[in-house]
Amino acid sequence: IADFGIEEALKQLGVSDHNKGTSTGANWFSSQETISSYSPVDGELIGKVETTTKEDYEKVIQTASEAFKSWRVMPAPQRGEIVRQFGEELRRLKEPLGKLVSYEMGKSYQEGLGEVQEMIDICDFAVGLSRQLHGFTMHSERPGHRMYEQYHPLGIVGIISAFNFPVAVWAWNTALAWICGDVCVWKPSEKTPLCGIACQNIIAKVLKENKLPEGISCLINGDYKVGEMMTSDKRVPLISATGSTRMGKIVAATVGERLGKSLLELGGNNAIIVTPDADMKMTVIGAVFGAVGTAGQRCTSTRRLIIHESIYDKVKKAVVDAYGQLRIGNPLDENNHVGPLIDKDAVKGYQNALEKVVQEGGNIVVEGGVLSGEGYESGCYVKPAIAEAKNSFEIVQHETFAPVLYLLKYSGDIESAIEIQNGVAQGLSSAIMTNNLREAERFLSHAGSDCGIANVNIGTSGAEIGGAFGGEKDTGGGRESGSDAWKVYMRRQTNTINYTTELPLAQGIKFDL
Ligand code: NAD
DSSP states (O other): OGGGTHHHHHHHHTOOSEEOOEESSSOEEOOSOEEEEEOTTTOOEEEEEEOOOHHHHHHHHHHHHHHHHHHTTSOHHHHHHHHHHHHHHHHHTHHHHHHHHHHHHOOOHHHHHHHHHHHHHHHHHHHHHTTOOOOOEEEOSSTTEEEEEEEEEOSEEEEEOOSSSTTHHHHHHHHHHHHTTOEEEEEOOTTSHHHHHHHHHHHHHHHHHTTOOGGGEEEOOSSHHHHHHHHTOTTOOEEEEESOHHHHHHHHHHHHHTTOEEEEEOOOOEEEEEOTTOOHHHHHHHHHHHHHGGGGOSTTOEEEEEEEGGGHHHHHHHHHHHHTTOOBSOTTSTTOSBOOOSSHHHHHHHHHHHHHHHHTTOEEEEOOOBOOSTTOTTSOOBOOEEEEOOTTSHHHHSOOSSSEEEEEEEOSSHHHHHHHHHOSSEESEEEEEOSOHHHHHHHHSTTSOOSSEEEESSOSSOOOTTSEEOOEETTOSOOEESTTGGGGGEEEEEEEEEOSSOOOOGGGOOOOO
16 A cells, blocks of 8 residues: 555545544544445455444534524525635645545546546536636516516535545536535545545644634435435425435435435446448547446446447447557556456446346356456456347346446447347437437437437547536436536526516506506
8 A cells, every 4th residue: 555655645635544434624523333434456355434423423414504694694606615715625635535536436537637637627617616606687567667587506415425536526516516606515435435534634624714604514324324315305405416226216215205306316237339431540549448437437428339330340349459458457547447346246247247148148258257366366356348239138127236238239220229239128328329410410409319418429438527517317316516517506596686666566467456
């Protein structure tokens, strides 16, 4: 570990062997139960985090509610200034935080740094947005009246995040929610709790330096039981939850029961369509990075390649050859392409998918397997695998969060490829590789891809913060990050002002006294 500077990084981030796990900002609480965080990189225990009790949760909600009263009336551009300072702190701590992300989650150091860069980018975006929380004005049908719409803060935003983007997803939500005047309570994944501690330390310092209420950013820790404290709590008007479709269905039902709002960012089953007009080099890079980057643990990872029969063998050979060059190992070592899966349960899910695809009649073209021996002691390193399959296979319909890529063949025109692409329950990311304008436009048209993200000559994996991010169908329908995604963090109000001495009613209704 020392070789990669992890201990120094933990010190800089204020993360210790044993961390209190509930915070209302500057104030941290202790409890009896702990979560241990083991690194998938080398299997070592990185540290422990105390979980949140019901009593401590109450303190958090009270502190957050109190903070909301003053934060909501602070002018939005001044809130933007706080987010700007937070972004500056992230710039200062980019390397240690990127390292912790890599070591605790298992993604490459480059991707860990990329994740922190995304946090910085969304802070910059939010700073500008803090002067642009625009509403419409409209003409009233009544004389001497003015109508307009404005956006007000919601209150407490509860954030539940997944292990695979242990810091960026929180920042996508908080940076926007804060400039909107909301306060946030975050429950990070129980698989990456130390990333949560590190981020909370960073924002707590900024709030303290600005003498702002600590409850603007709070942290709670634990598994789904701690998450449920928030989802069932009427005092939390918006729950933003990122994770599996299974989790999303439970969260949506619980939040819906109390008529709260939920923003759901759930699983994907992303495909690239490769047409006869595709650029082969771009296709191979896009497909391979999409399938094996972050060891296939991105919500936007490429799971399916839908290839035209006329070029099927050529594409298959090129992708299989590229897999032969992949180096699997410690993600902190920049020579490696593929790091570990998050834990041994994920390894079981991967093995199960490979067994299932064979049982259903698939054909393995790049063998998988779990690696052992020196450098693979954690038991979480697996070989990226490729199988020829059919879209109708049950396992192909399912999101396996691991580097398993399915090759699917299509014949005829682009319509049949789009049908296969859309023929799954999830609707997050999709792509087409083609130099044919007609195919590209059909893919992007009303009758084209049904996903929240549709790319041309780019893979499915990753996204820029400037666009709204999210997906349809079983992906949950939520949108986060850029564009006008901020609106979900605010409540909308229509105002009509009468500056006459008459009281005319709308639609010309007469009511004389
Ligand atoms: P997960 O569903 O197991 O857990 C996600 C979070 O939900 C965790 O914090 C967990 O504690 C919490 N949780 C689980 N059940 C809950 C409940 N009943 N009530 C409240 N909270 C609950 O997901 P994971 O394994 O951490 O992440 C992988 C999944 O996340 C994949 O399906 C992936 O596609 C998805 N994901 C989606 C996006 C997106 O933007 N669409 C981004 C990242 C990850």
